[in-house]
Each structure stands twice: as C-alpha cells, then as structure tokens.
Amino acid sequence: xxxxxxxxxxxxxxxxxxxxxxxxxxxxxxxxxxxxxxxxxxxxxxxxxxxxxxxxxxxxxxxxxxxxxxxxxxxxxxxxxxxxxxxxxxxxxxxxxxxxxxxxxxxxxxxxxxxxxxxxxxxxxxxxxxxxxxxxxxxxxxxxxxxxxxxxxxxxxxxxxxxxxxxxxxxxxxxxxxxxxxxxxxxxxxxxxxxxxxxxxxxxxxxxxxxxxxxxxxxxxxxxxxxxxxxxxxxxxxxxxxxxxxxxxxxxxxxxxxxxxxxxxxxxxxxxxxxxxxxxxxxxxxxxxxxxxxxxxxxxxxxxxxxxxxxxxxxxxxxxxxxxxxxxxxxxxxxxxxxxxxxxxxxxxxxxxxxxxxxxxxxxxxxxxxxxxxxxxxxxxxxxxxxxxxxxxxxxxxxxxxxxxxxxxxxxxxxxxxxxxxxxxxxxxxxxxxxxxxxxxxxxxxxxxxxxxx
Amino acid sequence: xxxxxxxxxxxxxxxxxxxxxxxxxxxxxxxxxxxxxxxxxxxxxxxxxxxxxxxxxxxxxxxxxxxxxxxxxxxxxxxxxxxxxxxxxxxxxxxxxxxxxxxxxxxxxxxxxxxxxxxxxxxxxxxxxxxxxxxxxxxxxxxxxxxxxxxxxxxxxxxxxxxxxxxxxxxxxxxxxxxxxxxxxxxxxxxxxxxxxxxxxxxxxxxxxxxxxxxxxxxxxxxxxxxxxxxxxxxxxxxxxxxxxxxxxxxxxxxxxxxxxxxxxxxxxxxxxxxxxxxxxxxxxxxxxxxxxxxxxxxxxxxxxxxxxxxxxxxxxxxxxxxxxxxxxxxxxxxxxxxxxxxxxxxxxxxxxxxxxxxxxxxxxxxxxxxxxxxxxxxxxxxxxxxxxxxxxxxxxxxxxxxxxxxxxxxxxxxxxxxxxxxxxxxxxxxxxxxxxxxxxxxxxxxxxxxxxx
Numbered sequence: 001x002x003x004x005x006x007x008x009x010x011x012x013x014x015x016x017x018x019x020x021x022x023x024x025x026x027x028x029x030x031x032x033x034x035x036x037x038x039x040x041x042x043x044x045x046x047x048x049x050x051x052x053x054x055x056x057x058x059x060x061x062x063x064x065x066x067x068x069x070x071x072x073x074x075x076x077x078x079x080x081x082x083x084x085x086x087x088x089x090x091x092x093x094x095x096x097x098x099x100x101x102x103x104x105x106x107x108x109x110x111x112x113x114x115x116x117x118x119x120x121x122x123x124x125x126x127x128x129x130x131x132x133x134x135x136x137x138x139x140x141x142x143x144x145x146x147x148x149x150x151x152x153x154x155x156x157x158x159x160x161x162x163x164x165x166x167x168x169x170x171x172x173x174x175x176x177x178x179x180x181x182x183x184x185x186x187x188x189x190x191x192x193x194x195x196x197x198x199x200x201x202x203x204x205x206x207x208x209x210x211x212x213x214x215x216x217x218x219x220x221x222x223x224x225x226x227x228x229x230x231x232x233x234x235x236x237x238x239x240x241x242x243x244x245x246x247x248x249x250x251x252x253x254x255x256x257x258x259x260x261x262x263x264x265x266x267x268x269x270x271x272x273x274x275x276x277x278x279x280x281x282x283x284x285x286x287x288x289x290x291x292x293x294x295x296x297x298x299x300x301x302x303x304x305x306x307x308x309x310x311x312x313x314x315x316x317x318x319x320x321x322x323x324x325x326x327x328x329x330x331x332x333x334x335x336x337x338x339x340x341x342x343x344x345x346x347x348x349x350x351x352x353x354x355x356x357x358x359x360x361x362x363x364x365x366x367x368x369x370x371x372x373x374x375x376x377x378x379x380x381x382x383x384x385x386x387x388x389x390x391x392x393x394x395x396x397x398x399x400x401x402x403x404x405x406x407x408x409x410x411x412x413x414x415x416x417x418x419x420x421x422x423x424x425x426x427x428x429x430x431x432x433x434x435x436x437x438x439x440x441x442x443x444x445x446x447x448x449x450x451x452x453x454x
Numbered sequence: 455x456x457x458x459x460x461x462x463x464x465x466x467x468x469x470x471x472x473x474x475x476x477x478x479x480x481x482x483x484x485x486x487x488x489x490x491x492x493x494x495x496x497x498x499x500x501x502x503x504x505x506x507x508x509x510x511x512x513x514x515x516x517x518x519x520x521x522x523x524x525x526x527x528x529x530x531x532x533x534x535x536x537x538x539x540x541x542x543x544x545x546x547x548x549x550x551x552x553x554x555x556x557x558x559x560x561x562x563x564x565x566x567x568x569x570x571x572x573x574x575x576x577x578x579x580x581x582x583x584x585x586x587x588x589x590x591x592x593x594x595x596x597x598x599x600x601x602x603x604x605x606x607x608x609x610x611x612x613x614x615x616x617x618x619x620x621x622x623x624x625x626x627x628x629x630x631x632x633x634x635x636x637x638x639x640x641x642x643x644x645x646x647x648x649x650x651x652x653x654x655x656x657x658x659x660x661x662x663x664x665x666x667x668x669x670x671x672x673x674x675x676x677x678x679x680x681x682x683x684x685x686x687x688x689x690x691x692x693x694x695x696x697x698x699x700x701x702x703x704x705x706x707x708x709x710x711x712x713x714x715x716x717x718x719x720x721x722x723x724x725x726x727x728x729x730x731x732x733x734x735x736x737x738x739x740x741x742x743x744x745x746x747x748x749x750x751x752x753x754x755x756x757x758x759x760x761x762x763x764x765x766x767x768x769x770x771x772x773x774x775x776x777x778x779x780x781x782x783x784x785x786x787x788x789x790x791x792x793x794x795x796x797x798x799x800x801x802x803x804x805x806x807x808x809x810x811x812x813x814x815x816x817x818x819x820x821x822x823x824x825x826x827x828x829x830x831x832x833x834x835x836x837x838x839x840x841x842x843x844x845x846x847x848x849x850x851x852x853x854x855x856x857x858x859x860x861x862x863x864x865x866x867x868x869x870x871x872x873x874x875x876x877x878x879x880x881x882x883x884x885x886x887x888x889x890x891x892x893x894x895x896x897x898x899x900x901x902x903x904x905x906x907x908x
Binding site for chain 2 (some may be wrong): 005006007009011012046078079080090108110111112149152155171172175176178179180181373374376377380382383418420421423424426427430
C-alpha cells in the first residue's frame with residue numbers, strides 16, 4: 001500500500017508568499033561584483049541604467065531574509081504553479097533501491113522549464129516601475145520563451161536578440177516566442193552599434209551569446225525607458241527561484257518527510273540555487289545534515305575543474321566581474337546538447353557555498369547522461385531536458401549506492417525542464433553519433449590565462 | 455476575491471475507479487458495425503483476430519453501464535493524471551464576459567494529448583491476456599507516442615507503421631517514440647504484403663494513413679500472438695476516454711458548479727465523446743439541460759455537411775463498416791494543420807447523439823482557429839494543439855454571446871492537447887501563409903458517391 005501519492009501538489013493557499021534570500025544566512029557572503037572598468041564593488045547607481053530599481057535592490061541585498069512576493073506575481077504563479085513534487089516510484093522500482101526518490105518537476109509549463117519563475121518576477125517589477133519595454137538575449141531559447149510568456153501576461157513589449165545560429169536552426173523557438181507577442185531579432189543585427197560592427201568585421205557570422213548579450217544591453221541603455229533582463233547567474237534570479245525549494249519544503253512537510261540528499265544540475269546555478277535554498281538554510285543553521293550535490297557536464301566542468309576567482313560574466317567583457325568558479329570567460333565548451341549548462345562560470349552564491357564545503361560537485365559525460373534520460377523517460381513517462389538529465393544521472397548513482405549499502409535515504413532532485421525541443425540530441429544519441437569531448441588540462445589552463453587581473 | 459482556484463486537481467483517492475459506458479444510457483443505441491464482406495453485424499469472433507478479448511467485449515457491449523478500471527491502469531493513470539480542470543480567469547478577463555469558463559487540460563503528459571488514456575487501457579488488457587506484441591499506425595504521431603509510452607510502462611513490444619511522409623517530415627516524433635522503446639517502420643514497407651505491393655506499384659510514394667493501417671493490421675494478424683490497437687472512433691476508445699468527463703464531473707462537484715455548455719473538438723470523436731460522457735448521461739436521463747457543441751474544421755465537416763449512413767472506417771476498406779456521419783471514405787480533406795481532425799467519418803456514438811439532436815455542431819476555418827489559439831496562449835499561458843483550438847474558438851464565441859446577453863453561464867471545454875509539435879503551423883499563420891480551403895458541395899457530393907451500398 002503506497003501511502004504517499006505519486007504527485008504532491010500544494011493548494012493555492014499553501015503556496016509560498018515570500019522569496020527566501022539564502023545570502024542572509026550564509027556565514028561567508030558571496031563577494032561583491034566589481035565594476036568592469038574601475039574594479040570597485042558595484043553600487044546601485046552602476047546597475048540602474050540596466051536593471052529596474054527593485055531588481056537592483058534585490059541584487060545587492062545580502063541581509064534581508066525574506067522578500068514578499070507581490071500579489072500580481074503570486075496570481076501569475078497560480079496559472080502555472082505550484083509544480084508537483086513527484087515520488088519516482090517507477091525509477092525506484094527499476095533501480096530496486098530502498099531509497100525514496102522524489103523530484104520537483106518544473107517543466108509543466110509551456111516554456112518547458114523553471115526559467116518562467118524569475119521571468120514572472122522580473123517583468124512584474126519592470127511593469128510596476130513603469131518601464132516601457134524590455135530586452136534580452138537567448139541562445140537555445142528557453143529563457144526567451146519564458147520571458148515572452150511573462151511579457152504576454154503583464155502586457156510588456158519585449159525584444160529578444162537570438163543568436164543567429166539558433167535563429168536558423170531552432171525556428172520553432174522563434175515561432176513560439178512570436179506567438180506570445182515578442183519581437184525576435186537575429187544577432188548580430190543592424191539595430192545596434194555592436195551588431196553593425198560585428199556584421200562588418202565578420203560578414204555571414206552565425207553570432208554568439210556574448211554578442212547577443214551586448215546587443216540586448218546596448219539596446220536597453222540606448223532606448224527610452226527600456227531595461228535589460230537576464231535569466232541566470234544573478235543573485236536576484238536565485239532569489240526568485242527559491243520558490244522551487246520553498247514549494248518542495250512545504251510538500252515534504254505535508255507528507256512528513258525531509259531529504260537526506262539533494263541533487264541539481266548546475267549551469268549558471270539558478271535551478272540548483274533555487275531548489276536548495278531553504279534546505280541549505282537548515283544546513284547552514286545546523287538544523288539538518290544534508291548531502292547537496294551539483295551535477296555538471298564533463299564538457300564544461302566549472303565547479304570540478306575551474307578556479308574560484310573574479311572573472312567576467314560574459315565573453316564580451318561588458319558586464320561586472322563576479323567572484324565565482326570559472327573556466328575563464330573565453331573557454332569554449334565542446335558542443336554539448338545541454339545548452340543551458342554550457343557556461344564558463346557559476347552563480348556567485350553557489351560558488352561560495354562550494355568553496356565553503358557546503359555542497360559537492362560531480363561531472364558526467366553526456367552519453368551517460370542521455371542513457372539515464374532514456375531510462376527515466378521509460379519508467380517515469382517524462383522526457384527530460386538534457387540539462388535536467390544531469391540531475392537524474394546524479395540521483396540514479398546515489399540511489400544505486402543506497403541499494404548496495406541497503407540505505408533507505410530520501411533523495412530529492414530537480415527536474416528543471418522537458419526535452420521536447422531537444423529531440424535532435426536524443427536522435428544523435430539513439431543513432432550512436434553522440435560523442436563526449438572533454439577539455440584537457442591544457443585547454444583549461446589556456447583559457448584560465450585570460451582571467452582579468454584583479 | 456477568487457474563491458475558486460485556477461486549477462482544480464482531484465486527489466488520488468478521488469480519481470474515478472470505473473469507466474462509464476454512455477451507450478448503456480442512450481435511448482437509441484449506435485447501429486452495430488457490419489462485416490466488410492458479409493455486411494452482417496460483426497460478432498466477437500470477427501474481431502478477436504485483430505483485438506484482444508476484453509477490448510472486443512467492451513467494443514460490443516452497449517448495456518453495461520460501468521466497467522471497473524483495473525488497479526494496474528489506475529496506477530499508471532496516477533503517473534500522468536488526474537488532469538487539472540482549469541478556470542480560465544485570463545480568458546474571461548480578456549473577453550470581459552460574465553460567463554465562467556473552465557477547461558479540462560489533457561496535454562500535461564509527454565505524449566501531449568488525451569490519447570494516452572486509451573493507450574494505457576489497451577496495452578494493459580493486451581498484456582493481461584498474454585499478447586506478445588502490438589502493432590499500430592500513426593500519422594502526425596500523437597497516437598504513436600502515447601502508445602509507445604504505455605508500452606514502455608507495461609513492458610510490451612510495439613511496432614508503429616508511420617506514414618512515410620510524416621516519417622521524413624516529423625523526425626522528432628520518430629525519435630520520441632524510439633526513446634520509449636518502440637520500433638518505427640516507414641510505411642509502405644517491405645515488412646508486409648500490402649506494403650510490398652504498394653512499393654512495387656508506386657515507387658517513391660510518401661504513403662497514406664490507409665496504407666499504414668492496412669500494414670499494421672496485416673502485421674498483427676500474420677504474427678504470432680500479436681494484436682492491433684487503434685486510438686479513436688471505436689466504442690472502446692470512447693469508453694476509456696470517459697475518464698476525462700468523469701474527472702471533470704468530480705472536480706465540478708468539489709467546487710459546487712456544473713456546466714451549462716460543453717464544447718469539444720471533434721475528429722474521430724474520442725476526445726469529445728470522453729469529455730461529455732457523464733454530462734450527456736445527465737442530459738439523456740433528463741436530470742440536466744446542457745448545450746453540447748462539437749466543433750470541427752470547415753475543411754473536413756463530417757457532422758455539419760456529411761451524411762449519416764454506413765461507410766468504411768478506412769480508405770483501404772479493410773475495416774468493418776460503421777454507421778456514422780461521413781463525407782465518404784475517399785474524401786480527401788484539404789491540407790489542414792489539425793491533423794487529428796482530418797478524418798472523413800465520426801465515432802458512431804457521437805454520430806447517433808448528433809442524429810438524435812442531443813448535441814449540435816459548428817465548423818470553423820483554420821485561420822480563425824489559429825487566431826483564437828494565439829489569443830488563448832497569451833492569456834492562459836498554454837500553447838494549444840490546433841485540434842484543441844477548435845474547441846477554444848467555439849468556447850470563445852459562446853462566451854462572447856454571454857457577454858452580449860449578460861448571461862453568467864458555466865462553460866466547459868476540452869483542451870485535448872498541446873501544440874509543441876505544431877509550430878510549423880503556427881509559423882505559417884504568423885507569416886500570413888495559412889489558407890482556408892473549404893470543400894464545395896460538388897466535392898462532397900463526389901466523394902459521397904463512393905459510399906458502400908448497404
């Protein structure tokens with residue numbers, strides 16, 4: 001007799017009313033960002049031309065524990081949240097493990113990932129401050145789709161700079177963003193100085209995320225009452241994503257359980273940081289002893305093989321410097337299908353916690369990650385995003401150890417999104433054409449030479 | 455103050471334990487199917503070479519009101535059900551209507567549609583009877599995906615004959631079915647007599663659904679202990695799909711409401727028939743007065759412009775004849791993106807109810823349907839399937855009338871699936887390249903000349 005249901009949903013009344021700011025409980029705070037020119041800690045005045053005021057406040061505040069979630073954001077969350085906490089009975093059975101496996105599934109919305117949580121907040125605050133329009137960039141398209149959805153809800157005009165290569169290869173992502181009313185511009189474009197320069201220098205280029213960021217920022221600061229928004233890495237994004245962990249915590253309360261192990265995939269750190277937030281609080285405050293595991297791809301191993309130091313957040317070197325685990329901003333990860341994990345750095349919050357030994361990290365090859373993803377799809381009936389499948393792989397390995405040692409641990413992992421738009425990667429995997437390219441020590445040493453001197 | 459939440463979920467304990475067989479309460483039963491050669495009513499012995507025993511029993515039984523849902527199927531339903539009943543606050547607000555609009559959302563699973571409900575049942579019964587393998591055909595791929603998922607769950611080998619054209623144009627559908635372990639064969643193929651004949655006669659053909667059906671049936675009857683399964687039209691499929699309506703009814707009970715109007719899209723009739731089942735019972739038994747509306751595409755108007763008579767269910771004329779509204783089995787619908795609605799006939803149950811005046815029908819052009827779909831996506835944050843968008847269009851028109859007449863009716867419509875795999879159609883719509891092709895009276899008269907003489 002299964003006493004715990006497959007899916008645990010909170011009622012609307014049980015949904016969190018505050019975001020939790022993990023920085024407030026960190027004994028060692030994340031180091032402040034530095035201005036890219038003066039190399040001095042950034043202050044609000046440096047950020048207000050780019051971000052709206054409330055988001056600047058959230059970005060810089062490392063002492064306020066809780067931020068009220070405005071009613072308008074909570075109303076929006078009610079449309080696509082709460083997300084279910086799912087008991088992975090199928091996976092437990094398949095692995096024949098005494099471990100109890102749960103996952104928090106964030107893919108149950110049209111954008112297909114957790115990104116919508118922060119998009120909702122960022123668009124709302126901009127709307128509340130009277131911002132006239134927003135700009136952003138997108139690579140694979142998840143963030144752009146989430147933002148287009150949130151902008152449709154709040155009635156905010158949006159321009160998305162989409163890397164030219166993706167614009168051509170992922171026409172469906174472009175179409176879905178347009179369905180939600182966003183304007184999509186292939187980057188580099190003629191709409192910005194930096195875009196025009198790039199087109200002149202490199203005619204026929206397929207663009208880069210760095211260039212798209214630069215265009216979106218330039219467009220925002222040069223347009224009337226326009227602001228730029230970003231979907232990961234930033235402290236404000238992890239604050240909004242704490243909704244994932246807070247809902248998971250409330251769901252565990254309902255069923256009278258609590259995780260012994262938490263596993264999340266880590267790219268920029270927004271999903272992991274959000275998932276672990278309230279549990280890490282309990283760990284930092286000495287209330288609980290939890291094993292927290294970040295899983296990254298071997299092709300882009302910022303935590304497991306990077307250096308903890310100040311670096312640029314973007315390849316264009318326009319953004320502030322952040323102290324984080326980094327492979328160097330000029331590190332070019334091998335073509336890996338987990339596009340959301342192909343980032344040279346890591347959220348400063350996650351980085352500091354890792355440096356302090358509060359979480360550990362593991363790296364897996366993408367072929368073994370797709371093997372885990374395929375197994376998961378068959379037994380849990382959800383096609384996972386390649387990014388999320390890193391967490392699945394990590395959780396499976398832990399559940400197998402529990403089987404070998406006969407331990408009935410409670411494992412929680414984050415299933416941050418679905419793989420409906422990643423089927424070309426699944427196809428490569430099925431056809432045996434997927435390869436694992438892992439950077440050599442020399443590769444990493446070379447890109448680390450480009451670190452700024454701070 | 456909104457007293458009714460956005461989403462109403464049943465708990466696992468509240469999920470239906472029986473399917474409801476609407477035929478048992480129909481004053482005029484659907485006419486029996488006829489054997490394609492003898493033209494006599496089919497009996498169990500005619501069907502058992504093709505379908506497994508329990509499904510034959512369900513197909514032919516028009517008196518038993520309720521069928522217990524076996525525990526194994528209910529356990530599987532717990533993985534992807536209950537589906538939410540959603541209050542369309544965003545749409546109500548956009549339309550400024552006093553009507554209360556609800557929709558039952560069946561797209562919240564990896565296959566993306568309601569088809570998984572019947573796939574679950576059909577695979578379970580085959581497994582329970584010791585059937586060794588299943589075959590089916592798929593065009594656009596929704597049914598094939600749903601069946602592949604159910605087969606992965608129950609450990610049943612599956613061969614899917616996929617229309618050659620779709621096999622090439624929709625490689626992602628093929629990949630997702632393979633992820634779930636199905637074998638996919640492009641039809642026509644060398645694996646059947648009919649396939650080999652077709653390839654000889656028409657080298658380089660892109661295939662047809664009729665041919666794929668024929669290959670799947672031939673493969674099933676000629677292979678050891680193998681059966682064929684079908685995703686719509688059949689009585690057994692509507693029986694399984696009654697889970698949609700039963701859950702909706704239970705959810706309305708929870709919130710103390712009941713629909714005045716029910717709207718569903720109608721292709722083969724499985725989604726509509728399932729959605730309306732318990733409500734139509736209340737109507738037939740004189741307990742409730744409900745306006746029930748089937749919405750179909752103007753390009754394939756079987757209810758609104760077809761004839762109620764015996765016809766073949768397939769273009770290959772291999773299957774039994776069914777008494778239904780039909781445009782003639784050789785009717786070639788104009789290329790319409792709502793692939794699931796491009797069927798010349800209609801479920802005999804839905805057809806009989808329509809003939810008896812128990813439901814009415816409306817037809818819309820696809821451009822106006824996509825306009826409604828786009829509006830819906832922006833205010834409700836779900837990208838609808840083109841098929842489902844027909845129901846949205848129908849519901850919107852009714853809600854507008856409620857506004858004009860200041861009536862606060864309760865409207866329920868079926869959102870049978872998501873449009874994540876239909877983005878090329880959305881792209882055509884956005885680019886103004888979508889056209890509406892509506893058959894002339896002469897077109898329909900011509901194809902009705904091919905009706906069998908019974």
